[in-house]
Amino acid sequence: MPRTITLVTPLTDQDVEALEVGDTVFVNGVIYTARDAAHKRLIDLLAAGQPLPVDLRGQIMFYVGPSPARPGRVIGAAGPTTSYRMDPYAPQLLALGLKAMIGKGKRAPEVIAAMRTHKAVYLGAIGGAGALISQAIKEAEIVAYEDLGPEAIRRLVVENLPTIVINDCRGNDLYELGMQQYARL
Amino acid sequence: MREINVKDITTAVKEAAIAANYELGEDMLHALAQGQATEESPTGREVFRLLLENARIARESRIPICQDCGLAVVFVDLGQDVHLVGGDLNEAIQEGVRQGYEEGYLRKSLCHPLTRQNTGDNTPAVIYTTIVPGDRVKLTVVPKGGGSENMSRVHMLRPAAGLAGIKEKVVETVREAGANPCPPIIVGVGIGGTFEQAALLAKKALLREVGSTNPDPELAALEAEFLTLVNNTGIGPAGLGGRLTALAVHINMMPCHIASLPVAVNIQCHASRHKEVIL
Numbered sequence: 001m002p003r004t005i006t007l008v009t010p011l012t013d014q015d016v017e018a019l020e021v022g023d024t025v026f027v028n029g030v031i032y033t034a035r036d037a038a039h040k041r042l043i044d045l046l047a048a049g050q051p052l053p054v055d056l057r058g059q060i061m062f063y064v065g066p067s068p069a070r071p072g073r074v075i076g077a078a079g080p081t082t083s084y085r086m087d088p089y090a091p092q093l094l095a096l097g098l099k100a101m102i103g104k105g106k107r108a109p110e111v112i113a114a115m116r117t118h119k120a121v122y123l124g125a126i127g128g129a130g131a132l133i134s135q136a137i138k139e140a141e142i143v144a145y146e147d148l149g150p151e152a153i154r155r156l157v158v159e160n161l162p163t164i165v166i167n168d169c170r171g172n173d174l175y176e177l178g179m180q181q182y183a184r185l
Numbered sequence: 186m187r188e189i190n191v192k193d194i195t196t197a198v199k200e201a202a203i204a205a206n207y208e209l210g211e212d213m214l215h216a217l218a219q220g221q222a223t224e225e226s227p228t229g230r231e232v233f234r235l236l237l238e239n240a241r242i243a244r245e246s247r248i249p250i251c252q253d254c255g256l257a258v259v260f261v262d263l264g265q266d267v268h269l270v271g272g273d274l275n276e277a278i279q280e281g282v283r284q285g286y287e288e289g290y291l292r293k294s295l296c297h298p299l300t301r302q303n304t305g306d307n308t309p310a311v312i313y314t315t316i317v318p319g320d321r322v323k324l325t326v327v328p329k330g331g332g333s334e335n336m337s338r339v340h341m342l343r344p345a346a347g348l349a350g351i352k353e354k355v356v357e358t359v360r361e362a363g364a365n366p367c368p369p370i371i372v373g374v375g376i377g378g379t380f381e382q383a384a385l386l387a388k389k390a391l392l393r394e395v396g397s398t399n400p401d402p403e404l405a406a407l408e409a410e411f412l413t414l415v416n417n418t419g420i421g422p423a424g425l426g427g428r429l430t431a432l433a434v435h436i437n438m439m440p441c442h443i444a445s446l447p448v449a450v451n452i453q454c455h456a457s458r459h460k461e462v463i464l
Contacts, residue, residue: 037301067252067292076290077243077252082332082365105332105365105424126232126423127332127367128456131248132239149303150252150292164228164425175364178426182226183419 006160010058011099013119019165021172025123026160027102027136031060035081037151038144039089046092053144054153057097060123062161064102065150066140067130075140075156077130080104083122087111094118102163106175116171123163124174136161186268187320189464191277194269194322197462198281201326202257203289205460206249209240212395213457216432220369220422229427233369236422236455251456254291255328257282257310258388264319275312278324282310294331313385322464325392333370333454336362339384342446348407351376351448352414358450359415359431364424367454369432371395372415375449376438383447390435391453404436411436 002022007015009029019025032054034042042052063083067076083103090101091114099120104127107115115122125133139157146152166174214237221233243250259278263269271277286293286307293307317323340354355374362370375386399405411434421427432455441447 040301065252065292065294067249067254068290070247070290076292077249077254079252081253082335084365104367106363124364124423124425126235126239127364128251128330128454129235129239130252131243131246131250132235134248135242149305150294151303175424175426178226178228178421178424179363179419180426181419182421182426182428184417 009060011060012058016099016119016121016169019121019168021165021168021174021177023165025163025165027060027123027158027163028160029157031062031102031156031158032143033062033064033066033154033156035063035065035151036085037148038153039086041145043089043092052096056093058099060100060102061093061098062102062156066134066154067150069140075134075137078134078137079130080125080127083107090114094120107167112167112171112173115167115169119169121165121169122167124166125161125163133161186266188268188270189322190271191269191274192271193464194274194277194324195281195284197324197464198259198278198326199285199288201324201460201462202282202285202291202328205326205328205458206254206289206291207247208244209250210457210459213455214240216395217455220429220432224422224427224429226421226425226427228425229422229429232422232425249291250458251330252292253294253330253332254286255330255458256295257307258327258329259310259312260325260327261312261314262317262323263314264321265316266320267322274314278312279308279310282308323461324464325459325461327392327459330454330456333366333452336366337387337449337451339380339447339449341380342448344444344446346446350446352411354448355411355434355450356414356418358452359420360418362452363420366452367456368420368424368430369422369455370430371453371457372411372431372434373451373453374411374434374436375451376436376447377441378439378447379441380447382439383449384451386437386439387449387451390437391451391457392459393435395433395457399436404438408434408436
């Protein structure tokens with residue numbers, strides 16, 4: 001039976017273990033944004049043996065490149081981007097202690113395996129609901145790679161950001177289960 | 186000869202780019218409301234409710250419908266009795282995109298393909314100009330999102346593959362796309378022409394009003410059949426499982442070479458944005 005759970009960052013192994021596919025999760029606290037270009041830079045830093053601009057232990061990464069904020073606003077539209085493009089990078093970040101990723105679309109088997117190994121989850125946000133999701137973002141500041149514009153790493157403070165557990169830390173996949181339930185062969 | 190100053194084209198493109206990104210069309214609002222009423226999956230119905238809420242917030246609070254404000258594709262139907270004055274048509278359109286994305290607080294999503302350096306102003310737009318009879322200019326501005334465009338495909342089938350082969354490719358493209366292109370989607374299918382013409386037919390098919398019937402009865406029947414097949418995948422709204430993976434399948438078809446059977450599938454997310462202006 002799907003449940004509704006409120007999470008506050010940073011996350012512990014116990015927080016992650018309690019989550020099951022299909023659970024609605026309202027995310028609260030500090031989360032970080034990163035998408036294609038920022039991921040590449042993070043991985044290049046790791047390859048060079050250098051520290052990352054953000055300590056990822058216990059953190060949540062939101063795959064988003066927001067639209068510009070109007071004057072007086074915190075942020076523009078801010079829905080998830082498609083996650084598979086971050087698959088080549090995700091296992092290394094999970095190994096550093098990243099506990100959850102927010103995005104949309106299916107993950108590669110090696111990312112799902114890394115979530116099992118390192119106790120992490122993949123949370124789905126509704127793609128294309130950028131105006132709605134932006135309402136949950138209360139603060140936003142760029143913490144790295146300002147030159148990347150929409151792709152810069154931002155530190156967000158969120159209140160009840162709505163997500164659903166797509167992959168729990170036991171290898172289950174809500175996209176697979178949902179399709180199986182409704183497919184007609 | 187009717188004279189039109191290209192400055193008016195810049196203004197029209199700017200305003201259309203902004204309007205398209207903030208105001209979801211009536212046809213889409215209707216299709217989403219119908220989806221909310223008919224989707225079997227309770228989660229799917231909730232997704233439809235949230236998408237309608239998203240469209241309302243975008244319109245009323247002036248936040249783009251989606252943070253991916255798209256690559257601007259601009260279709261120009263240029264009347265052959267129009268004399269454009271005051272500058273270069275292509276540059277006037279690019280300037281309209283530049284101004285619209287800056288003044289409209291829209292995300293600039295274009296970059297150099299290799300260095301990935303952002304171009305900074307969302308140009309260049311992709312422009313298709315067709316010369317048509319008359320003394321008017323029709324501009325259609327289509328902000329096209331990257332997520333759904335990435336899931337689109339062109340297949341050069343053997344003629345022996347026939348209609349069965351076309352169906353297989355359409356369903357396969359949608360199934361492989363899964364949750365990635367933000368379902369519920371609209372599926373544009375281009376059959377025939379050449380390699381690039383099939384893709385253009387598919388893209389133009391996305392501009393047709395959702396819920397409209399194809400004027401060609403043969404294609405109308407195929408569209409209904411393809412829609413059923415695509416929705417049998419069970420992918421559902423937001424990919425969370427459900428009956429409505431696609432809201433519509435639109436097909437454009439034209440003759441092709443005796444050696445070929447080109448089929449293009451252009452996927453459009455539910456943030457189906459396009460704005461038409463006639464000057």
